[in-house]
Structures are given as C-alpha cells and as structure tokens.
Amino acid sequence: xxxxxxxxxxxxxxxxAFLTINCTYTATGYPSLFWYVQxxxxxxxxxxxxxxxxxxxxxxxxxxxxxxETTSFHLEKGSVQVSDSAVYFCALSSxxxxxxxxxFGSGTRLSIxx
Amino acid sequence: DVKVTxxxxxxxxxxxxxxxxxxxxxMDHENMFWYRQDPGLGLRLIYFSYxxxxxxxxxxxxxxxxxxxxxxxxxxxxxxxxxxxxxxxxCASRPGQxxxxxxFGSGTRLTVx
Numbered sequence: 001x002x003x004x005x006x007x008x009x010x011x012x013x014x015x016x017a018f019l020t021i022n023c024t025y026t027a028t029g030y031p032s033l034f035w036y037v038q039x040x041x042x043x044x045x046x047x048x049x050x051x052x053x054x055x056x057x058x059x060x061x062x063x064x065x066x067x068x069e070t071t072s073f074h075l076e077k078g079s080v081q082v083s084d085s086a087v088y089f090c091a092l093s094s095x096x097x098x099x100x101x102x103x104f105g106s107g108t109r110l111s112i113x114x
Numbered sequence: 115d116v117k118v119t120x121x122x123x124x125x126x127x128x129x130x131x132x133x134x135x136x137x138x139x140x141m142d143h144e145n146m147f148w149y150r151q152d153p154g155l156g157l158r159l160i161y162f163s164y165x166x167x168x169x170x171x172x173x174x175x176x177x178x179x180x181x182x183x184x185x186x187x188x189x190x191x192x193x194x195x196x197x198x199x200x201x202x203x204x205c206a207s208r209p210g211q212x213x214x215x216x217x218f219g220s221g222t223r224l225t226v227x
Contacts, residue, residue: 034215043118043204043218051213089157093212100212101147101172106156 002027006090006105013080014113021075021108023064023090031094033057033066033073034102038087047075047088082112117141120205120219127226133192135222137205145208146188147216148172148180150201157204163188195226 007022025031032051036044048057053068062077073090090105121136139146147162149172159172161180169180177199181189188207192199202223206216 032213032215036215036218041221043221044206044216045218046215049213049215091215093215101159101162102208102216104157 002031002092002094002103004090004092004103004105006088006108008106009087009109010111011108012111012113015082016079017112019075019077019080019084019110021088021090021110023073023075023105025071025073025090025092027071027092027094029094030068031092033064034091034093035062035064035073035075036089036091036104038089038107040086044089080110080112082114085110085112118205118207118217118219120203120222122222123220125222125224127192127195127224129196129226131192131195131226133195133224133226135190135192135203135205135224137188137190137207137219138186139188139207139217140186141207141209141217142185143207143217144185144210146182147206147208148178148188148190149204149206150174151204151221152201160190197226200224200226 003026034049035047037047038044048059050057050066056065064075087107087109089107091102093102118139148160149157163169163182179191205219
C-alpha cells in the first residue's frame with residue numbers, strides 16, 4: 001500500500017542554518033506530494049506541493065523537488081528562522097477517485113535556537 | 115480567504131456523555147475528513163465523506179459516528195465519550211481533484227474526564 005516515511009525528530013538547529021528534512025514514499029502510479037506545517041496549538045497548513053515528477057514546490061523560502069527515480073520529496077530551506085519552529089508533515093495522495101485520502105508521515109518536530 | 119471552521123477550540127466532557135464536534139467549510143468542497151492526532155501516533159483517520167449523506171470508515175471508526183446532511187457541514191459524534199478519546203480532533207476538506215491538498219480547521223482539543 002501507499003506510505004510515507006520521514007526522518008524522525010526532533011531536529012534542533014541554530015538560526016540561519018540550512019535545513020533538510022528527508023521524506024521518501026511508496027505509491028502506485030503518479031502521486032501528488034505535499035508538505036504541511038503545524039504550529040503549536042493549531043491545525044495543519046499546506047506549505048507546498050508538487051504534482052508530477054521533477055516539479056519543485058516552494059513557499060516561504062522552503063523548497064521540495066519531486067524525485068520519482070528516488071521516490072523522495074525532501075524539504076529544504078537555506079536559512080531557518082526561529083519562527084520556523086513547528087512540526088512538518090510529508091504527505092501523498094494517489095487516489096483515482098474523488099474521495100482519495102491523503103497519507104501522512106509521522107511528522108518531524110523542528111526547533112530553531114536564536 | 116477560504117476556511118474550515120471547527121466550532122470549539124477546547125472542550126471538556128464527562129465520561130458517558132454524547133459529544134458533537136462540528137466542522138463547516140465555505141469552499142464548496144466535495145470531500146470532508148475527521149482525524150485525531152495523538153503524540154507518537156501521528157494523524158489517524160476516523161471517518162470521511164465524499165458527498166452529502168455519504169460516509170466511509172477510516173482507520174479508527176470505533177466509538178465514533180458522523181453526519182453530513184449538508185455539503186458544507188460534517189459532524190463527528192462520540193456516542194458515549196471515554197477517557198481514551200481525549201485527543202486533538204482535526205477536520206479537513208478537499209475538492210475532488212487529486213492534485214489539491216486538504217484545508218484543515220484549527221482543531222478541537224477534547225478532554226474527557
């Protein structure tokens with residue numbers, strides 16, 4: 001079945017450091033891939049997405065490239081800020097019906113030190 | 115700005131009570147979902163609906179039911195609340211196209227005492 005595996009946290013970095021959160025997936029067909037972010041006490045927000053191979057999603061300085069050959073969708077940011085502290089979820093959707101569910105990874109907690 | 119609104123941010127209920135969690139979306143989305151989120155267990159799907167009056171069980175439907183009488187509203191019902199249903203509950207909606215992600219509500223933190 002479809003699944004998402006992302007690196008376990010917590011990840012702690014200093015401000016302005018480079019961030020990578022690894023995500024790999026298993027899916028049949030050609031899934032759409034997503035990164036969601038959850039700030040403390042809130043629901044999840046869509047951060048970025050990519051819907052086909054070699055697409056790059058980007059938002060708020062974060063980027064992720066859909067790599068079909070390695071079945072990966074790693075999240076990167078060149079210079080993190082304290083305000084980026086949150087939990088990040090990698091996710092995929094590969095349904096062919098309108099009720100397709102999104103499969104989430106377990107989440108990676110990111111903490112940024114000033 | 116498009117929205118998914120959950121009626122309560124925090125709820126405290128007693129064991130055995132019938133509990134209603136309400137979710138409303140203003141985006142005319144076909145699909146709506148209820149998840150619970152617990153530390154170490156991630157997001158677990160309880161129920162979802164792809165049309166009015168239609169519902170499907172998710173991964174952990176036991177102890178829950180749902181209602182979708184109107185397209186914009188999807189209610190989660192705890193028939194007889196128990197302490198192991200203390201959790202963060204997240205509602206989400208999504209249009210029919212697979213390339214679109216979910217839009218989530220802010221969540222309801224339910225405590226059953």
